[in-house]
Amino acid sequence: MIKAVDNKKTIAELTPLGDSAVVVTFGSEMSISTHKQIMALMNMLEDTPFEGFVESVPAFTNLTIFYDPLIVYQTYQGKDSSLISPFKIVSALVEKKLASLTHHKNQPSHTVEIPVCYGGEYGPDLQDVAKINGLTSDEVISIHSSGEYLVYMVGFAPGFPFLGGMSEKIKAPRRSSPRASIPKGSVGIAGMQTGVYPISTPGGWQLIGQTPKPLFLPEQNPPSLLEAGNIVKFIPITQHEFLKFTKER
Structure with a gap:
């Protein structure tokens, strides 16, 4: 593990992942400030990639940077004999970018509106979520659809967005018995998070729409329709509008 330090303060920790990736960790807690650091580093790598850079994948508290070790070694090793491994070479390159992280401006957030038919056959757990929080179903819908949600990461299933920013008023635990199959497009709640199932898959989130x-x-x-850094807004629609949208596709 390598620690990137600025003014005697640890900015991030760099650890190897196999022989072709480095994980840059910005702490242990999910937060907007941590997310901004992750996105800033990711954007810097996209704008000015080093030789051998393949891609970077953001998560809640870290960014995984994938690289081609052969290209990295052939390109940079001769410039500094102390850098004896691709991991150390890439770490040194990343540390330089981390040093100027505070001066990098993030790209403006892109807002994506997602229509949702709440309740009934489309959201079989809506009433349970309402009961857990001492609310009516309409109040849960109003609170959920009035929020703006930050996409922290995409994963678990292809295109599945993990969204932050949900009101504590509608938080709900995962189901005690996960479903064997959840319809694609299902909108769910688990704890303080909400998300959308892009494909049919097993899952234990409370389905509200x-x-x-x-x-x-x-x-x-x-x-994937959504990417880390996007803002999501849920727009309530009727069953008629849901079916019309489906037929038009």
Whole structure:
């Protein structure tokens, strides 16, 4: 493990992941400030990649940077004989970027509106979430659809967004018995997080609604409607609007 330090303060910790990736960790707690650091470093790598850079993948508290070890070694090793491994070479390159992280401006957040039909067959757990929080179903819908949600990361299933910023008023634990199959487009709640299932998959989140809008787009590049850093707004729609949207596709 390597610690990146600025003014005697640890900015991040760098650890190897196999022989072709380095994980840059910015602490142990999910927060907007940590997310901004992750996105700033990711944008810097996209704007000015080092030789051998492949891609970077953001998560809640870290950024995993993938690289081609052969290209890295052949390009940089001769410039500094003390850098004897691709991991140390990449770590040194990343440390230089971390030193100027505070001067980098993040890209403006892109807002994506997602229509949701709440309750009924589309949200079988809506009443349970309401009961847990001492609310009516309409109040849960109002609170959930009035928020703006930050996409912290995409994972678990192709295109699945982990969203932060949900009101504590509608938090709910995972189901005690996960479902074997959840319809694609299902909008769920687990703890203080909300998210959307892009494909049919097993899962234990409380389902409060469903969107007809596809989130996983395998024929496109990138194949995910949402990316880390996006802002999501949920727009309530009726069952009629849901079915109309589905037929039009």
